[in-house]
Structure formats: C-alpha cells, structure tokens
Amino acid sequence: MTDLDALVLARLQFAFTIAFHIIFPSFSIGLASLLAVLEGLWLTTRRQVFRNLYLFWVKIFALSFGMGVVSGVVMSYQLGTNWSVFASASAPVIGPLLAFEVLTAFFLEASFLGIMLFGWKKVGPxxxxxATVLVALGTLISAFWIISANSWMQAPAGFAIQPDGSLLATDWWAVVFNPTFPTRLAHMALAAFLTTALAVGGASAFVLLRDPEQPESRMALRMAIGMFAIVAPLQLVIGHASGEMVRVHQPLKLAAIEAYWKTRPDQAQSLVGLPDREAAKTHAEIAIPGVGNLIQGVPKDTVIQGLEDWPREDWPVVGLVYWSFRVMVGLGLAMIGLGVWGVICCLRPGGEPDRWFLRASVLMAPMGFVAVIAGWIVAEAGRQPWVITGVLRTRDAVSPVGAGQVSASLLGFMIVYAIVFSGGALYILRLMGRGPAPEELAPTPEDRAPGTPMAAASGEPGDDDGEDGRGGEERP
Amino acid sequence: MPDIIEGPPEKDDRLPPWPKRLMWFALLALGGSLATAIVAYGLRALLKL
Incomplete structure (x- = not known):
C-alpha cells in the first residue's frame, strides 16, 4: 500500500467517526434547550404534561449526551494518531480553542448534569x-468553541506562520471571531434546534398514530410544529448568509457547490445535474439562466469565479459537494413545508393534525440528522484539498503512519461503533417509539424515583389523582 | 432495575431547608467537576503510556 492509501484511510476514518459523532451533539444541544423550556413551563404553570414530558425526554438526553461525549473523545485522539502534522502545526491556535471548550462548556455541562439527573429532590425546583439552564447553556458554549475552531480552519485569520512552519496566534479576537464564524455558529445552532424539533415531533406523531389522545405527545407535537414553523424559514435566511461568507472567503468551495465550471458574470443557477469533474461540465443539467448571481447576492455583471481558475488537482470532489448541498437545501425546504402544513392543521377548526401530517412527521423525523451530515460534507469536503484553507494541505497534515495501522484502527472503530453506538441509538429509538410510559406519568412516591418499576407497582397511579393517574387536579 | 434519574418533588413532599439544598447543589456540581477532571486527566495520562 502507498502513503496515498494511508491518507485516504485516515480521511475515511475521520469522516466515519465524525458522521457518527455529529448526530449526538446536534440532538443534545436542542434537547437541552427543550428540557429547560419544559421545566420552566412546568415551574410557571404547574401543568403535569410538562413534568411528564421532561421526565420522558431527560432519559433520552442523558443517553444522547453520554454517547456524544464518548464519540467526541475519539475525535480528539484521532488528531494525534492520524493527523499529527496538523496537530503539531496548528496546536498553538486550535489547541486553546479546544481547551476552552473543555473548561468553559464541557465542565459546565458535566458538573450540572449530575444535579439535573440525580438531584431534583435534594436541591429543590x-x-x-x-442546573438545567446551565447544562443547556453549556451545550451552546460547546458549539461556540467547536464551530470557532472549525471556522478558523475554513477561513483562518489572526495568525502568523513561524519559520519552522508552525502557526502562532497574533490576534486572539480575530482567531475566535474569524470571518465565517458568526453565520456558521448560527447555522449550526439552528440546525440542532431543527433536528431536535423534527425528532421530537416525529416521535410524538408516531405515538399519536397509535393513541391519538395521548396528551403528552399532543403537546410535544404542537411545540415541535411551532419550533420548525419558525426556525426552518429562519434557517434558510441564515444559511444564505453563511453561503455569502463562502462566496467571499472560499470561492473554490462555492464553485464546487454550484458546479460553476467557467469564470463569468451572470452565472446560471444549477438545480440538479450530474457534475463531471473530468469533462468539467454538468450532464443532464436543469438550470435557470441568469439567476445565479442574484441568488449569490451580487449584481448580474459581477464576475463569479469558476473552477477553471484553480489547478484541477486543487478541485474538491465536485459531485459530492454539489449533491450534499442539494440534499441539505432540499430537506430544508421540506422542513419549511412541514412547518406550514403543521400550522395550517393547528389553525383549522378542531386544531388537530390529521393522520397524513402525523405520517409525514414520522417520515421527516430523521431528516434533520441527514441534513446536518449533508451540511458537514459540504463544509468539509468542499474545503479540500486544504485542511486549513490556504495554509496546510490535507495530504501534508497526515501522520507518517502506514496504511496498515490506519486500516486496523478504522476496522476497530467500525466494529466498536457498530456494536456500542448502534445499540445506543436503537435503544433511544425504542424509547422514543414507546412514548411516555405509564410509570413516568404517575406522581412520585416519596421514597422512590419516578419511572421505576417499584413506583409503578406501588399502585399510586389513579389512586388519588384522577382516573388516568397523571395528577388530574393539576391538569389543564 | 430502578431508574436512577430522580424526578421532581411532589406537592406533598417537604423540601430540605435552603442551606441544605444549596449545599447539595454545590456538592453535586463540585462532584461532577471532579469526576470529569479525573476522567480527563486519566485519559491524558493514557497518552504518556
């Protein structure tokens, strides 16, 4: 095997592990905020439905958070094993950003998660x-530092290259708040909220298809509809702003996203097609002439660079970037459509979503995760051949290790991930599909935690709180 | 197996006095930080093996 094989395998390994990892934080960022909202609503209204929803989703949050942490640790280890040249050169800049993430976000989340899970009766409401608000804040601070580090790799600023090739930060403000960072952070945070809203909405719709009167799922679905009706259109606006940053700071990536082969004014807007890197053209293309510049937010006579302006060996994999972008945007438009449909359902007389909407919500439940992964493929594959744009090429950043070593660790990751994370993800799906269980809906016996088989067996549900055992006097 | 996630106090529950609640808050937060630090430094130590 050649060194090129080691490079390809190292890239595959990073792609595989990060695609798994991103699922969990994008869910836990949104879920942490949802839990804070649910607990706040329970505290202010005392409606049992919010308490029950909190108790149901906090379990899924704990599992998702745990798997996110474990799969995230693997990422940082890979920087040392497979990307040691990158780690060594960029450590003075990237290192502190990742250290700040651990110190300001991860410690905050980990510290207060203990209270959130084990301390409700000990510390009081x-x-x-x-603690719940601090955990939610911690997840967002974590996103802040990680997106800052990644955005710096997309459009580096505030640094100098030392004679030995290592990098040195000269302006920390410019490093942290690098040009593409604000829009990318907003784009990722909204993506996490949307992903969570779709997952929560889909899980609730799944329960409602079985039991249309289930009050917790009805409330959760309404909250989810409200969330994606507002956030999905907002994401379109923020995504466009993020795209404008790509046009300014990463024109090669934009050329790959839109399959602009030629440098010219008045670019056409390609809708779908089959980009052919060898022939430098898009086959079977459906395009709208004359609107490319308009969509990029520049006058018609502004010249937009095409791929021909760069040496061919510097081009990213155009088809992958082009289609990942279209999958992301297509799903985003479907989310807007689902939000509009949901609002129409809620505004109709009766105000209940019909079964077709419930089926569509179930179908859309995983699409937030698909869109997030597609978006990250656009960001990362579109940045190639650079690991730090214009500074360090990916092929120069890899560790001097053989392909055999990388394949062994890749195989190990695939086996462990297939067992551990697939098992965890399936367990989460099972919990979500089951919906709030009867024992969660019961009031808590004084000496027992709610949701336990012992609590359920103690006969309290229905004894004194109304016929459904859900604290009837506090229900709306 | 009993669920380890603790739920909210019910309306009839008597909460501990606030100094005790505050003490639990501080203890659990510090305990969480300490557990995180032990794991983090443990993993770091692994790198030196």
Missing part, C-alpha cells in the same frame, strides 16, 4: 431549573 429552583436550583434544579438553574
């Missing part, structure tokens, strides 16, 4: 709510 006010302090418990504080």
């Amino acid at each position: 006010g302090l418990h709510f504080t």
Whole structure:
C-alpha cells in the first residue's frame, strides 16, 4: 500500500467517526434547550404534561449526551494518531480553542448534569431549573468553541506562520471571531434546534398514530410544529448568509457547490445535474439562466469565479459537494413545508393534525440528522484539498503512519461503533417509539424515583389523582 | 432495575431547608467537576503510556 492509501484511510476514518459523532451533539444541544423550556413551563404553570414530558425526554438526553461525549473523545485522539502534522502545526491556535471548550462548556455541562439527573429532590425546583439552564447553556458554549475552531480552519485569520512552519496566534479576537464564524455558529445552532424539533415531533406523531389522545405527545407535537414553523424559514435566511461568507472567503468551495465550471458574470443557477469533474461540465443539467448571481447576492455583471481558475488537482470532489448541498437545501425546504402544513392543521377548526401530517412527521423525523451530515460534507469536503484553507494541505497534515495501522484502527472503530453506538441509538429509538410510559406519568412516591418499576407497582397511579393517574387536579 | 434519574418533588413532599439544598447543589456540581477532571486527566495520562 502507498502513503496515498494511508491518507485516504485516515480521511475515511475521520469522516466515519465524525458522521457518527455529529448526530449526538446536534440532538443534545436542542434537547437541552427543550428540557429547560419544559421545566420552566412546568415551574410557571404547574401543568403535569410538562413534568411528564421532561421526565420522558431527560432519559433520552442523558443517553444522547453520554454517547456524544464518548464519540467526541475519539475525535480528539484521532488528531494525534492520524493527523499529527496538523496537530503539531496548528496546536498553538486550535489547541486553546479546544481547551476552552473543555473548561468553559464541557465542565459546565458535566458538573450540572449530575444535579439535573440525580438531584431534583435534594436541591429543590429552583436550583434544579438553574442546573438545567446551565447544562443547556453549556451545550451552546460547546458549539461556540467547536464551530470557532472549525471556522478558523475554513477561513483562518489572526495568525502568523513561524519559520519552522508552525502557526502562532497574533490576534486572539480575530482567531475566535474569524470571518465565517458568526453565520456558521448560527447555522449550526439552528440546525440542532431543527433536528431536535423534527425528532421530537416525529416521535410524538408516531405515538399519536397509535393513541391519538395521548396528551403528552399532543403537546410535544404542537411545540415541535411551532419550533420548525419558525426556525426552518429562519434557517434558510441564515444559511444564505453563511453561503455569502463562502462566496467571499472560499470561492473554490462555492464553485464546487454550484458546479460553476467557467469564470463569468451572470452565472446560471444549477438545480440538479450530474457534475463531471473530468469533462468539467454538468450532464443532464436543469438550470435557470441568469439567476445565479442574484441568488449569490451580487449584481448580474459581477464576475463569479469558476473552477477553471484553480489547478484541477486543487478541485474538491465536485459531485459530492454539489449533491450534499442539494440534499441539505432540499430537506430544508421540506422542513419549511412541514412547518406550514403543521400550522395550517393547528389553525383549522378542531386544531388537530390529521393522520397524513402525523405520517409525514414520522417520515421527516430523521431528516434533520441527514441534513446536518449533508451540511458537514459540504463544509468539509468542499474545503479540500486544504485542511486549513490556504495554509496546510490535507495530504501534508497526515501522520507518517502506514496504511496498515490506519486500516486496523478504522476496522476497530467500525466494529466498536457498530456494536456500542448502534445499540445506543436503537435503544433511544425504542424509547422514543414507546412514548411516555405509564410509570413516568404517575406522581412520585416519596421514597422512590419516578419511572421505576417499584413506583409503578406501588399502585399510586389513579389512586388519588384522577382516573388516568397523571395528577388530574393539576391538569389543564 | 430502578431508574436512577430522580424526578421532581411532589406537592406533598417537604423540601430540605435552603442551606441544605444549596449545599447539595454545590456538592453535586463540585462532584461532577471532579469526576470529569479525573476522567480527563486519566485519559491524558493514557497518552504518556
């Protein structure tokens, strides 16, 4: 095997592990905020439905958070094993950003997660709510640092190259708040909220197809509809702003996203087609002439660079970037459509979503994750052949290790991930599909945690709180 | 197996006095930080093996 094989395998390994990893934080960022909202609503209204929803989703949050942490640790280890040249050269800039993530976000999340999960009766409702809010804040701070580091790799700023080739930060403000960072952070945070709303909405719709009167699922679906009705159109606006940053700072990536082969004014907007890197053209293309510049937010006579402006060996894999972008945008438009449909359902007389909407919500439940992964493929594959744009090429960043070593670790990851994370993800799916279980809906016996088989067996549900055992006097 | 996630106090539950609640808040937060630090430094130590 050649060194090229080691490079390809190292890239495959990173792609495989990060595609798995991103599923969990994009879910836990949104779920942490949802839990804070649910607990806040429970504290202010005392409606049992919010308490029950909190108790149901907190279990899924804990599992998702745990798997996100474990799969994230693997990422940082890979920087040392497979990407040691990158780690060594960029450590003075990237290292502190990742260290800040651990110190300001991960410690915050990990510290207060303990109170959130184990301390409700010990600290009381006010302090418990504080802990939930701090965990939610921690997930967002974590996204802040990680997106800052990644955005710096997309459009580096505030650094100098030392004579030995290593990088040195000269302006930390410019490093952290690099040009593409604000829009990319907003884009990722909204993506996490949308992903969660779709998953929560889909899980609730799945339960409602079985039991249309289930009150917790009805409430959760309404909250989810409200979320994606607002956030999905907003994501379109923020995504466009992020695209404008790509046009300014990464024109090669834009050329790959839109399959602009020629440098010219008045570019056409390609809708679908089959980009052919060898022939430098798009086969079977459906395009709208004259609107490419308009969509990029520049006058018609502005020249937009095409791929021909760069040496062919510097081109990213055009088809992959082009189609990943279209999958992401297509799913985003479907999310807007689902939001509009959901609002129409809620505004109709009766105000209940019909079964077709419930089926569509179930179908859309995983699409947030698909869109997130597609978006990251656009960001990362579109940046190639650079690992740090214009500074360090991917082929120069890889560790001097053989293909055999990388294949062995890749195989190990695939086996472990297939067992551990697939098992965890399937367990989460099972919980979501089951919906809030009867024991979660019961009031908590004083000496037992809610949701336990012992609590369920103790006969409290229905004894004194109304016929369904859900604390009837507090229900709306 | 009993569920380890603790739910909210019910309306009839008597909460501990606030100094005790605050103490639990601080203890659990510090305990969480400490557990995280032990794992983090443990993993770091692995790199030196």
